Amino acid sequence: MIRLINCTIMFCLCFMQGLKAQENSLPKSGFEQRIQLAVDNIRLIDTHEHLMSETEALSVPADFSCLFTNYQVSDLISSGALPEKMYGTLKGKDIGLEAKWEVMKKSWVNMRTTTYGRSVLIAAHDLFGIDDLNEQTYKELSNRIKKAHQPGFYEKFLKEKSKIDACLIMEYNTTNPRDVEKEGNCNFKRFFVYDKYCSFFGYNKMKARLSNYGIEFSSLSQLESLIDSVFAQDVKKGIQGAKFGVAYYRTLKFEDVSRENATAIFEKLKANPDRIFPFEEAKPLQDFIFFKLLSLCDKYKLPVQIHTGLQTGSGNEITNADPTGLTKAFFKFPAVRFCLLHAGYPYGGETATLAKNFPNVFIDLAWSALISPSYTRRYLQEFIETVPNNKIMAFGGDSQTVEGAYGASILARETVASTLIQMVRERYLTETEAVDIAKKILRENAISIYNLNLLN
Numbered sequence: 115m116i117r118l119i120n121c122t123i124m125f126c127l128c129f130m131q132g133l134k135a136q137e138n139s140l141p142k143s144g145f146e147q148r149i150q151l152a153v154d155n156i157r158l159i160d161t162h163e164h165l166m167s168e169t170e171a172l173s174v175p176a177d178f179s180c181l182f183t184n185y186q187v188s189d190l191i192s193s194g195a196l197p198e199k200m201y202g203t204l205k206g207k208d209i210g211l212e213a214k215w216e217v218m219k220k221s222w223v224n225m226r227t228t229t230y231g232r233s234v235l236i237a238a239h240d241l242f243g244i245d246d247l248n249e250q251t252y253k254e255l256s257n258r259i260k261k262a263h264q265p266g267f268y269e270k271f272l273k274e275k276s277k278i279d280a281c282l283i284m285e286y287n288t289t290n291p292r293d294v295e296k297e298g299n300c301n302f303k304r305f306f307v308y309d310k311y312c313s314f315f316g317y318n319k320m321k322a323r324l325s326n327y328g329i330e331f332s333s334l335s336q337l338e339s340l341i342d343s344v345f346a347q348d349v350k351k352g353i354q355g356a357k358f359g360v361a362y363y364r365t366l367k368f369e370d371v372s373r374e375n376a377t378a379i380f381e382k383l384k385a386n387p388d389r390i391f392p393f394e395e396a397k398p399l400q401d402f403i404f405f406k407l408l409s410l411c412d413k414y415k416l417p418v419q420i421h422t423g424l425q426t427g428s429g430n431e432i433t434n435a436d437p438t439g440l441t442k443a444f445f446k447f448p449a450v451r452f453c454l455l456h457a458g459y460p461y462g463g464e465t466a467t468l469a470k471n472f473p474n475v476f477i478d479l480a481w482s483a484l485i486s487p488s489y490t491r492r493y494l495q496e497f498i499e500t501v502p503n504n505k506i507m508a509f510g511g512d513s514q515t516v517e518g519a520y521g522a523s524i525l526a527r528e529t530v531a532s533t534l535i536q537m538v539r540e541r542y543l544t545e546t547e548a549v550d551i552a553k554k555i556l557r558e559n560a561i562s563i564y565n566l567n568l569l570n
Contacts, residue, residue, distance in 0.1 A: 140541070168265070280301040361420075457489070
């Protein structure tokens with residue numbers, strides 16, 4: 115009995131000591147506002163964009179529809195009220211403003227509550243002073259957009275409004291890259307997209323995709339030489355890295371295929387030039403080319419972005435984008451920095467596991483807050499709890515327009531701030547730790563991981 119009483123006393127003393135320790139670690143009053151202010155003042159590094167040049171932007175219709183240039187259209191179509199074949203109508207120059215509104219107004223009512231819709235409202239309010247998009251406001255919003263779309267508006271919206279110091283632009287046409295860095299004065303950096311090399315299912319299709327380079331090939335070794343040559347040209351142009359979006363049409367499960375097996379498939383395609391081969395037959399050759407490209411990224415010390423998780427558009431196969439399929443590539447190229455885009459939505463736990471286990475795997479939350487702020491908050495907290503914080507990047511607008519980049523930047527700041535505030539409230543982080551992490555995941559990590567020289 116005495117022993118029981120002593121144990122009880124000791125337990126109570128330890129419990130009270132724990133309470134006292136917790137009380138001492140309570141954050142000081144006003145920490146929420148201080149963390150939010152710190153996050154709002156960080157100059158961002160935008161790790162993933164598809165921005166057209168300012169010249170291109172000035173050539174398209176400047177009305178409310180430009181706020182729907184990106185992922186918003188996916189939700190308009192998903193709602194069922196806008197047939198996909200009518201999407202082009204929204205971008206047309208010849209259709210009147212009223213007709214555009216009629217095409218999408220029913221869909222807008224349904225999708226305005228998605229985060230894609232929220233980003234439209236954020237841009238309309240913050241950039242153009244319009245509180246809502248509806249029957250009474252779409253014309254005035256269009257007028258204000260038209261007035262704003264003048265030479266120099268990229269710099270205003272990106273550097274001043276969004277507080278972005280540098281953008282990584284995805285460039286698809288490596289033979290004639292856009293001169294986006296000459297416009298907007300926002301330190302544009304290029305990531306070239308190399309999907310064209312490993313997306314073929316037939317010999318003629320392969321030849322057609324690579325015909326722009328003016329180099330003929332009739333063997334796998336000649337194809338490799340072509341890839342070597344073009345890659346070297348891209349490096350000379352100053353590319354910052356490579357990006358693969360192959361999860362839009364095939365699985366990310368890549369195997370380390372021998373040259374003999376790859377050559378046999380190449381010759382099979384060549385012998386049947388008019389046949390489109392099933393994926394399973396073409397896959398080993400695609401895998402071989404993918405590893406070839408990774409070897410060049412290794413050679414030139416370039417980071418690699420890989421699309422993981424949700425694909426934009428309609429009717430995609432989400433299991434294609436499961437990041438765990440990349441495991442053999444992580445083992446094969448330990449010196450290559452693999453940046454898993456979009457927080458792997460909905461494969462957040464898998465993404466955390468890979469970044470925790472592999473020193474060469476990093477998490478990039480580009481687009482994530484635009485897909486779902488709650489998902490981003492939930493998994494950003496999990497990432498901070500499981501992954502060293504130098505391996506996380508929290509912002510990429512993944513947009514074609516500067517208005518889209520702005521809306522995404524606001525959503526990213528909000529999700530980062532609210533996540534860190536909650537972790538301080540729960541006393542997992544101190545206020546100082548939270549602010550330091552915010553600076554790293556919104557700016558400093560991207561500079562380090564993507565080798566960015568902001569002086570150029």
